[in-house]
Amino acid sequence: MMAKLMTAALLVTASAPALAAPADPLHSPMWEHHAARLFGKDAVVFDQRVAVRIPEIAENQRIFPVTVDARALPHVRRIVLFADLNPIPVAVDYAPTGAEPFLATRIKLDQRTPVRAAVQTEDGTWHVGGSWIDAAGGGCSAPPVSRVKGDWADHLGEVRAGQWPEKAGETRLRMTFRHPMDTGLVENIPAYNIERLTLRDDSGRSLGEMQIFGSVAEDPAFTLVVKATGAISFEARDTAGLRFPGKVGA
Amino acid sequence: MKLQRRALLLAGLLAPAAAIAEQFAGKYNPLAEQVADGLWMVRGADEAIGFANGGAIANSAIIATDAGAVLFDPGVSREHGRALGALAQKLTGKAVGRVYISHLHPDHAMGAAAFDPAIVHALPATRADLERDGEGFSDAMYRLLADWMKGTAVVLPQGDVTEGQAEFGGRQFRLMALKGHSGGDLALLDEATGTLLAGDLVFHDRAPSTPHASLPDWRASLDRLAAMPHKLLVPGHGPLDRDGSAIAQTRDWLGWVEQTLHDAVAHGLDMSEAGELPIPPRFSTLKAARYELQRSVSHFYPRLEAELLPKL
Numbered sequence: 001m002m003a004k005l006m007t008a009a010l011l012v013t014a015s016a017p018a019l020a021a022p023a024d025p026l027h028s029p030m031w032e033h034h035a036a037r038l039f040g041k042d043a044v045v046f047d048q049r050v051a052v053r054i055p056e057i058a059e060n061q062r063i064f065p066v067t068v069d070a071r072a073l074p075h076v077r078r079i080v081l082f083a084d085l086n087p088i089p090v091a092v093d094y095a096p097t098g099a100e101p102f103l104a105t106r107i108k109l110d111q112r113t114p115v116r117a118a119v120q121t122e123d124g125t126w127h128v129g130g131s132w133i134d135a136a137g138g139g140c141s142a143p144p145v146s147r148v149k150g151d152w153a154d155h156l157g158e159v160r161a162g163q164w165p166e167k168a169g170e171t172r173l174r175m176t177f178r179h180p181m182d183t184g185l186v187e188n189i190p191a192y193n194i195e196r197l198t199l200r201d202d203s204g205r206s207l208g209e210m211q212i213f214g215s216v217a218e219d220p221a222f223t224l225v226v227k228a229t230g231a232i233s234f235e236a237r238d239t240a241g242l243r244f245p246g247k248v249g250a
Numbered sequence: 251m252k253l254q255r256r257a258l259l260l261a262g263l264l265a266p267a268a269a270i271a272e273q274f275a276g277k278y279n280p281l282a283e284q285v286a287d288g289l290w291m292v293r294g295a296d297e298a299i300g301f302a303n304g305g306a307i308a309n310s311a312i313i314a315t316d317a318g319a320v321l322f323d324p325g326v327s328r329e330h331g332r333a334l335g336a337l338a339q340k341l342t343g344k345a346v347g348r349v350y351i352s353h354l355h356p357d358h359a360m361g362a363a364a365f366d367p368a369i370v371h372a373l374p375a376t377r378a379d380l381e382r383d384g385e386g387f388s389d390a391m392y393r394l395l396a397d398w399m400k401g402t403a404v405v406l407p408q409g410d411v412t413e414g415q416a417e418f419g420g421r422q423f424r425l426m427a428l429k430g431h432s433g434g435d436l437a438l439l440d441e442a443t444g445t446l447l448a449g450d451l452v453f454h455d456r457a458p459s460t461p462h463a464s465l466p467d468w469r470a471s472l473d474r475l476a477a478m479p480h481k482l483l484v485p486g487h488g489p490l491d492r493d494g495s496a497i498a499q500t501r502d503w504l505g506w507v508e509q510t511l512h513d514a515v516a517h518g519l520d521m522s523e524a525g526e527l528p529i530p531p532r533f534s535t536l537k538a539a540r541y542e543l544q545r546s547v548s549h550f551y552p553r554l555e556a557e558l559l560p561k562l
Contacts, residue, residue: 059548065521104520160559
């Protein structure tokens with residue numbers, strides 16, 4: 001009996017495609033789907049060194065703050081922030097080319113979901129952290145406040161930014177952009193969002209490249225820590241090709 | 251073998267019960283504490299609204315009069331309102347003849363569903379708030395509280411309250427039309443006993459919540475409450491205040507939150523970092539402090555960023 005079962009198990013293992021991802025400690029119904037799509041055959045580990053810091057309550061499902069801090073990991077190549085049960089699961093895909101593996105922003109939540117960061121190190125391994133958060137519906141599928149108020153176009157692309165010294169040779173950078181970040185999931189409002197953010201130092205060296213999706217909150221805000229001081233320039237670009245540039249420390 | 255069967259039976263008995271345990275609400279069992287002659291306080295749980303507490307987190311007050319009991323804040327749901335009404339009947343020997351809603355928030359207002367809207371009174375500003383937000387609150391409460399909310403519809407108060415003296419059933423009240431915790435905050439002084447029912451303008455040993463707060467208005471309202479002579483104060487949340495400390499404590503927390511979030515933006519922190527900042531030891535007696543700080547971050551932060559981050 002036992003032998004038969006083992007044979008069956010072996011057969012199943014042999015015939016199923018190799019799944020690199022380990023079992024999900026959060027028991028998300030979407031884990032295997034996202035893991036296969038995001039990580040392919042790369043190695044995946046759940047790793048406490050990926051700190052995903054979120055409040056204990058989703059007070060506003062349209063603006064849910066998330067901080068990802070993977071500074072305990074060496075040689076980070078990429079950070080993917082995602083919420084398993086959002087209709088647009090990935091919010092941000094960040095390559096901290098000349099920056100610390102640190103990112104704070106706000107996302108929309110469409111229901112109770114795990115919120116996670118997958119952090120890829122130089123060896124190709126993905127280190128994953130995160131936790132569940134309860135949320136009311138409608139973060140992604142209700143119109144943004146500025147659409148309801150009707151003033152989104154009056155403020156489109158307004159940029160605010162500030163910089164603060166972090167540790168030696170590093171700068172903390174905060175940027176906010178007025179943008180409706182339409183998900184395309186609201187009737188008669190097509191998707192329209194900031195889709196890219198790039199950062200450079202004064203010599204033109206890339207400090208960070210970020211892909212941004214419609215599940216990032218309206219009027220997006222980003223906090224990053226770049227390995228540079230002095231003048232830092234950045235530019236966001238939206239899906240209509242509009243560019244929103246800025247410079248701090250000039 | 252015998253043991254195994256018993257274990258199975260037990261498992262069979264327990265499993266369905268556990269599986270459905272969350273589907274059905276319990277019964278509200280409000281308890282009254284007499285705090286003055288003909289005046290009782292009903293304590294809410296000093297917690298966040300949740301299924302476990304049925305949303306019964308706000309304080310209510312019951313006042314005996316010749317024309318029936320006065321119920322100040324009727325709870326979160328129809329069943330909650332009914333339980334408070336039954337309690338008022340038991341304590342005063344008379345049915346509820348007048349309901350006051352201190353402000354729009356669902357833990358204070360939605361229990362009005364248990365009463366004839368004609369006897370439910372509130373500030374006009376509160377009725378306007380409920381017209382705007384009532385259905386949204388109702389959705390949120392049904393999601394969180396499910397069966398506890400059964401039969402609860404949004405009831406708009408029919409009676410307008412205005413600032414000044416009021417008499418009901420031979421009992422004299424001083425009504426105060428305030429704002430700051432929300433767009434309309436009613437406070438009631440029972441003149442015979444000097445008991446001030448402060449609604450959510452005053453929290454006591456429970457961190458204040460700020461979803462509709464205007465802090466300058468709130469502070470001005472606290473000034474007015476402090477200037478109104480009273481012996482006892484029933485806060486919207488937390489224990490009875492006998493020594494006048496709750497107004498100062500509420501003011502202290504609001505000032506600290508405002509300054510802390512201002513500084514957090516000025517120092518380049520993002521929202522989740524601001525919500526993790528240390529809470530000073532002087533607030534160690536405040537329940538739900540971390541929870542309310544994080545809620546306040548959500549309420550105030552984007553506006554502070556728009557004010558303090560330089561525009562390029």
